[in-house]
Amino acid sequence: MTRRGDSVGPVKFLGISGSPSEASKTLIAVRTAVEQAGAYPEVSADVLNLRDHDVQFSDGRDPATYTGDTRDVIDRVVAADALVVGTPMYRGGYTGRLKNLFDVLPNDALEGKPVGLIATGGTDHHFLAIEHELKPLVGFFRAYAVPGAVYANNTHFSAGELVDDDIRRQLRRLAANVVEFAARVPRDLIGTDGPEIPRKALNDA
Ligand SMILES: Cc1cc2nc3c(=O)[nH]c(=O)nc-3n(C[C@H](O)[C@H](O)[C@H](O)COP(=O)(O)O)c2cc1C
DSSP states (O other): OOOTTSOOOOEEEEEEEOOOOSSOHHHHHHHHHHHHHHTSTTEEEEEEEGGGSOOOOOOSOOGGGOOHHHHHHHHHHHHOSEEEEEEEOBTTBOOHHHHHHHHHSOTTTTTTOEEEEEEEESSGGGTTHIIIIIHHHHHHTTOEEOSOOEEEEGGGEETTEEOOHHHHHHHHHHHHHHHHHHHHSOTTOOSSOOOOOOOOOTTOO
C-alpha cells in the first residue's frame, strides 16, 4: 500500500464540480479530495469548477470542432489520468451542467481512467442515485468507477465549511484510492474493444 509521501509516478488528477451554485458544498467536497490527491509527490491535482466555464450546450457536433471555453474544458478532461466527479443531487440525479459536460466529451475521453464519485444532497434519501445515475455514465465512457463513493448531506456543512470528520475521512480515502488506481492499473486494461458509434447527420447518404 502506497502512503502519502510515497511516489506513485506522474498522475494528472482532476476534480470536477458540476454544481451551478456560487457557494457550493459540492465544490468544497471536490476541493477536499483534490487537496488530498495533491499531497502525493508527482501528482498534479487541479479543480475544474464547471460554474466558472462557459461550456456550450451540446448540439451533436463532432467534439473535435468545439472552440473557446468548451475546447479548454474538454482538453483538461482528456488530459487527466484520474478524476473525481462531484454533483449535487438535482431531482434525484446529477445536474444538467454535468450532463452537458459529458455530452460534449469525445467518447474515448475517460477510457480506462479511474473516477471517484462524490454527490451532495439535501438529505440522504438520494444516496443510491450514485449507483443508478452516475455509475452508468462512467460505464458508458469505459472508465472505472472506483468502488466506494462519497455522499454528503446538508448537515455535513456549516458556515461555508465541511464540518463532518467522517465525510472528510471518506473524501481523503476516495482521493487516495483514485490516485492508487491510476498508478497501479494500466489504462489499456479493458475487457473488449468499444463499440463504434458512427456519427450520421440527417442529410448524410
Ligand atoms: C434544483 C434543485 C434540485 C434539488 N433536488 C434534490 C434532490 O432531488 N435530492 C436531494 O437530496 N437534494 C436536492 N437538492 C438539494 C441539493 O442537492 C443540496 O443542497 C446540495 O448539497 C447542493 O449542492 P451545492 O451547494 O453544491 O449546490 C436540490 C436542490 C436544487 C437547487
